[in-house]
Amino acid sequence: MDLVKDMLRLLAIALLVTVVAGVAYLVGFGSGYYAASLTSPAVVAQEAPTRPVAERTPTPPPPPTRSPARATPTPFADTSDDEQQAFKIFWEAWNLLKEEYYGELPDAQEMPRAAIRGVLSTLDDRNTGLIEPEISKIINQDSSGSFEGIGATVRVNKDNKLEIVRPFSAQPADKAGVKAGDIVIAVDGRSIEGFSVYEAVAVIRGPAETKVKLTIVRAGDPKPFDITVTRAKITIPIVQSKMLEGNIAYVSLFDFSSLATDQLNGEIQTLLAKKPKGLILDLRDNPGGYLQQAIQVADIFLDAGVIATEKDKNGDGETFRSGPKGIAHDIPLVVLVNGGSASASEIVAGALQDRGRAKLIGETTFGKGSVQLPHSLSDGSELRVTVAHWFTPNGRQIHGKGLTPDVVVALTEDDAQAGRDPQLDRAVQFLLGK
DSSP, X not given: OHHHHHXXXXXXXXXXXXXXXXXTTOOOOOOOOOOTTTTSTTOOEESSBOOOSOBSSOSSOOSOTTOOOOSSOOTXXXXXXXXXXXXXXXXXXXXXXXXXXXXXXXXXXXXXXXXXXXXHTTSSOTTSEEEOHHHHHHHHHHTTTEEEEOOEEEEEOTTSOXXXXXXXXXXXXXXXXXXXXXXXXXXXXXXXXXOOXXXXXXXXXOOTTOEEEEEEEOTTOSSOEEEEEEOEEEEOOOEXXXXXXXXXXXXXXXXXXXXXXXXXXXXXXXXXXXXXXXXXXXXXXXXXXXXXXXXHHHHHXXXXXXXXXXXXXXXXXXXXXXXXXXXXXXXXXXXXXXXXXXXXXXXXXXXXXHTTSOEEEEXXXXXXXXXXXXXXXXXXXXXXXXXXXXXXXXXXXXXXXXXXXXXXXXXXXXXXXXXXXXXXXXXXXXXXXX
């Protein structure tokens, strides 16, 4: 098995060099599908996933700082003699398939992608993966902050089912009766079993004023049932705020997209003008987003010091720091987290916890402490490669472990159905000294 994996990795090197070179006739073989972070419970989507990783490229994306796309590279230029010899085995197998296979082979566009996906499926990293061109367009559209769809965040849960995380208030899904926790098993009568979150998003999405039928499995209902939703133009909410009892300010950040810091700054300034006794930052079910936004958000609450350290496979690191004084650097602060708080959320929460700036209340975070560098390939697809892991100011590794709250408070299904929020209640009590 190790030999097979080694061969597949060698195949990937040759394939990637040639694909980037733009050799249109190149074909390959392989199996598997893109599973990089798509089946992770931390990945959520506004029918198109909010970025599930702390990405190095902001929106709008500048030229990648570490792009693998060289100018018209020569095939095999970066491969050893042994690797070139190993790649000949691929061509032997391909020629045999062409000559003998009884059935249709994938076309020339799909074959290299299938080979790459097959290799990626052997890696011990679900966050390194290939995104198809059409799906890549959907992800990039989300960066604009608006799209046409049903108005809900979704994720693929631990049972590999598409779950509604949250329908946006007063948006089409909410108006049609879709609820948090609903499982979508079919779209317009077509089963979506085994779909990645991006593939499911692609079939749920559609033009405003058109209808989509969702087949729902809901806890407590004996049988699946259908809900028809009329799509609309959706503006993605990033920040919501309000004042709570006892003059406690509350602000919720839904993701770390390109407008996160600006919107959060504005909301916090409005809240601070009311002279609150304390502030609650809600990062529950926030899947993360752009690195730049994570650093800037943390900077709002901190004075000078370390926010996080990025270390690559060689142990080389880059340290990110906050400035002298953020606008909310001294107000008593609590951060709400749960198992859906991931990536950029964990960078912020880990910095605030390690530096004694805030107490974390809720449940252990997801543990998505790796950073992916997205690369655009010549066919419009995107290869996301894990290039580093994150560490908190005290050197704690986030990836695979998550952050343990200072005060552990569960939020059960019964709580959610009854409209109770014991985590938020505990945060208010903590800030009031109760």
